[in-house]
Amino acid sequence: MSDALAGVNSMVSGLTDSINNAISALQAQKEQEAAAAANVQEFQKQVNKSSSNLQGQATDMGILAKNVTRLNVVSNLAANDKVDFYKFRVTSKGEATLGQVGDDGLRVQLMTRLGSVIADSNPDSGKDYEAFQKLQTGELTLDRGEYSLRVTREKGQSEKETMNYALQLQMGGYTQDYDTVAKQPDKSSSPYQMSTAQQTMLSGLNDAITSLSSISYGQTGTEKLLGSFNLFV
Structure with missing residues (x-):
């Protein structure tokens, strides 16, 4: 009888330990999540x-x-x-x-x-x-x-x-x-309206195309590359 009782007590003790461990792990997880949330x-x-x-x-x-x-x-x-x-x-x-x-x-x-x-x-x-x-x-x-x-x-x-x-x-x-x-969309604007950066880039491209006349045809590759620096002056 005493052996049986000891066995039951051992089982109860083991179950209690398992529950306590699970609770501790859950509390630790919640603390970690709370700490992480505080730093977000x-x-x-x-x-x-x-x-x-x-x-x-x-x-x-x-x-x-x-x-x-x-x-x-x-x-x-x-x-x-x-x-x-x-x-x-x-x-x-x-x-x-x-x-x-x-x-x-x-x-x-x-x-x-x-x-x-x-x-x-x-x-x-x-x-x-x-x-x-x-x-x-x-x-x-x-x-x-x-x-x-x-x-x-x-x-x-x-x-x-x-x-x-x-x-x-x-x-x-x-x-x-x-x-x-x-x-909702702004009805006064076009979905294809350019951003400020795009408008600036297009303006620079137009200036570069206008300056193409500064490059004469028939130049060597080196001459043409050197002449292209004028596009950025």
């Missing part, structure tokens, strides 16, 4: 989405760096707004995680820079849907490069209804949290 830098920008429905005019979310950045975007598909595009750049190969909240009936696709679909939230998209499920659980590997997120309505959803959503991307942990609040 937060950034926010507000932008107007392009009125274009082309991937090339995607709104920039930022740079996705493994264990460094987390990218968030908050926006909506307004009435009669067919699609939103967001672009981001991955700095190194790793497993990405996509978080999504918002109204039901939204379709999210992850695409390459050239427009090929990698992952699709539509259950009827076969392997692309399987890839999307991996993306949600942090098991989809992305190579270094540029990517886009495409947000649309599922088939059958009314285009007259505004649909709100928020998307989040990360690779592992993060120390910098970037929020992009994407507002």
